[in-house]
Amino acid sequence: xxxxxxxxxxxxxxxxxxxxxxxxxxxxxxxxxxxxxxxxxxxxxxxxxxxxxxxxxxxxxxxxxxxxxxxxxxxxxxxxxxxxxxxxxxxxxxxxxxxxxxxxxxxxxxxxxxxxxxxxxxxxxxxxxxxxxxxxxxxxxxxxxxxxxxxxxxxxxxxxxxxxxxxxxxxxxxxxxxxxxxxxxxxxxxxxxxxxxxxxxxxxxxxxxxxxxxxxxxxxxxxxxxxxxxxxxxxxxxxxxxxxxxxxx
Amino acid sequence: xxxxxxxxxxxxxxxxxxxxxxxxxxxxxxxxxxxxxxxxxxxxxxxxxxxxxxxxxxxxxxxxxxxxxxxxxxxxxxxxxxxxxxxxxxxxxxxxxxxxxxxxxxxxxxxxxxxxxxxxxxxxxxxxxxxxxxxxxxxxxxxxxxxxxxxxxxxxxxxxxxxxxxxxxxxxxxxxxxxxxxxxxxxxxxxxxxxxxxxxxxxxxxxxxxxxxxxxxxxxxxxxxxxxxxxxxxxxxxxxxxxxxxxxxxxxxxxxxxxxxxxxxxxxxxxxxxxxxxxxxxxxxxxxxxxxxxxxxxxxxxxxxxxxxxxxxxxxx
Numbered sequence: 406x407x408x409x410x411x412x413x414x415x416x417x418x419x420x421x422x423x424x425x426x427x428x429x430x431x432x433x434x435x436x437x438x439x440x441x442x443x444x445x446x447x448x449x450x451x452x453x454x455x456x457x458x459x460x461x462x463x464x465x466x467x468x469x470x471x472x473x474x475x476x477x478x479x480x481x482x483x484x485x486x487x488x489x490x491x492x493x494x495x496x497x498x499x500x501x502x503x504x505x506x507x508x509x510x511x512x513x514x515x516x517x518x519x520x521x522x523x524x525x526x527x528x529x530x531x532x533x534x535x536x537x538x539x540x541x542x543x544x545x546x547x548x549x550x551x552x553x554x555x556x557x558x559x560x561x562x563x564x565x566x567x568x569x570x571x572x573x574x575x576x577x578x579x580x581x582x583x584x585x586x587x588x589x590x591x592x593x594x595x596x597x598x599x600x601x602x603x604x605x606x607x608x609x610x611x612x613x614x615x616x617x618x619x620x621x622x623x624x625x626x627x628x629x630x631x632x633x634x635x636x637x638x639x640x641x642x643x644x645x646x647x648x649x650x651x652x653x654x
Numbered sequence: 655x656x657x658x659x660x661x662x663x664x665x666x667x668x669x670x671x672x673x674x675x676x677x678x679x680x681x682x683x684x685x686x687x688x689x690x691x692x693x694x695x696x697x698x699x700x701x702x703x704x705x706x707x708x709x710x711x712x713x714x715x716x717x718x719x720x721x722x723x724x725x726x727x728x729x730x731x732x733x734x735x736x737x738x739x740x741x742x743x744x745x746x747x748x749x750x751x752x753x754x755x756x757x758x759x760x761x762x763x764x765x766x767x768x769x770x771x772x773x774x775x776x777x778x779x780x781x782x783x784x785x786x787x788x789x790x791x792x793x794x795x796x797x798x799x800x801x802x803x804x805x806x807x808x809x810x811x812x813x814x815x816x817x818x819x820x821x822x823x824x825x826x827x828x829x830x831x832x833x834x835x836x837x838x839x840x841x842x843x844x845x846x847x848x849x850x851x852x853x854x855x856x857x858x859x860x861x862x863x864x865x866x867x868x869x870x871x872x873x874x875x876x877x878x879x880x881x882x883x884x885x886x887x888x889x890x891x892x893x894x895x896x897x898x899x900x901x902x903x904x905x906x907x908x909x910x911x912x913x914x915x916x917x918x919x920x921x922x923x924x925x926x927x928x929x930x931x932x933x934x935x936x937x938x939x940x941x942x943x944x945x946x947x948x949x950x951x952x953x954x955x956x957x958x959x960x961x962x963x964x965x966x967x968x969x970x971x
Contacts (some may be wrong), residue, residue, distance in 0.1 A: 431786055500758060522899070525783065531926065534724065543827070544755065565748070566838070568891075571831060575830060582899070631943050635908065639958075640958040640959050641962055
């Protein structure tokens with residue numbers, strides 16, 4: 406079984422986001438960038454499946470500008486076998502990314518495609534589902550547990566009401582939740598080894614996909630600020646305030 | 655052209671957020687039709703027809719719809735979509751799972767998780783865990799939009815009498831099989847719609863200690879929430895998680911106990927009307943969004959809180 410894992414470079418989850426004064430976006434200059442956190446879970450799961458002898462190859466793919474390749478390199482350092490970097494400038498909408506990934510799937514013919522359930526920058530939560538629609542493959546979104554059984558996967562999904570378990574036939578798409586596993590850290594020797602692993606570079610323009618934007622981002626602004634609150638001295642004062650001032654209990 | 659609302663239900667009745675999504679749909683266009691796809695879901699279809707904002711109900715029945723599998727739902731909606739300008743549903747796990755599958759089939763760039771309808775083609779949505787708001791204009795002929803339910807009031811649920819039209823089922827998608835659903839049954843209000851939410855974080859230190867929160871929640875008629883750290887640590891199940899990748903809640907009162915307030919958690923609760931933070935670390939970021947902060951050891955504060963509540967004669971439910 407061959408697993409393709411899609412990873413995205415985003416502003417690190419610990420960075421305090423600042424909106425640009427001209428309203429065109431958020432500040433990304435000199436800001437720490439990392440792999441989208443649930444994409445790390447997707448890589449980890451694929452590598453674990455390979456280590457368990459149930460997959461033969463793990464290929465990491467990213468779609469983005471020059472520096473996006475760092476995320477593929479990181480995936481290689483934690484166990485992916487090789488990488489693909491689809492180069493494109495600017496921000497792509499999930500629909501465009503899924504069309505590019507469809508082309509990569511056509512070329513690589515993986516049995517499974519894993520990715521994070523949501524990117525923490527645009528918070529869209531679309532790409533995996535869109536890719537499975539384009540391929541007409543089954544989709545297991547928000548996965549918190551994956552059991553590989555021959556040509557099937559049993560996947561536990563986190564849903565609003567609790568947990569749901571489904572069985573999907575391969576080939577299939579899985580989008581990963583943060584609770585799926587604990588991503589490992591890359592060891593120094595593995596980081597060094599990863600530098601020798603191949604990364605194929607493909608220009609998005611060579612894939613024959615229309616990636617032109619359908620959405621216009623008219624403005625990005627700061628959310629309204631909450632007015633500063635107060636500290637109370639003790640529980641009795643808190644309950645009094647809630648009862649008599651805020652009138653919520 | 656009219657707007658098509660996708661109803662969320664459990665085959666017996668509508669799920670509450672369908673009413674919020676109906677409000678959003680009616681703000682896009684007053685001509686709202688609603689599709690309900692299920693198995694033996696006639697009662698829920700009737701309920702849907704009684705929403706005054708819904709002008710027509712389309713009902714699709716089939717055994718393969720019983721468990722709301724997106725692979726079975728999407729083809730039905732894609733077929734219906736030719737008569738509609740917009741497809742709308744809630745941005746909860748139901749809608750998040752389903753809508754992109756529809757949008758990709760329609761070759762439409764979806765607009766996810768909107769918090770405001772500015773015009774029929776322009777919407778406001780949070781990005782970066784709610785640390786920025788983006789105004790997005792869609793230039794697609796057909797628009798797929800998921801709405802953040804807590805940002806729209808539920809519509810009236812009675813008084814309407816829309817006609818119910820049967821629509822043919824689509825073929826079954828055979829590569830996905832439903833196995834089971836483990837729903838956590840509780841007499842408490844639903845987290846997404848509760849008037850009061852009491853949430854615990856890593857500071858609770860164990861699942862057992864959550865009983866301190868349960869007690870207070872029961873007294874207040876509140877739902878129980880949790881930070882991702884508490885869920886990851888196994889103190890409480892995932893359906894309680896509030897935050898960027900969990901649920902977004904907007905109660906009248908949100909009480910955060912032993913929660914430091916990572917931006918990912920704040921994303922799920924900072925629109926609450928009144929926020930209380932109880933934390934022994936006075937520097938915890940949660941205090942920056944709290945209306946009332948109490949710097950205290952939660953193991954002392956929670957029993958006292960319970961005592962004070964017991965002293966109050968009337969608790970408004």
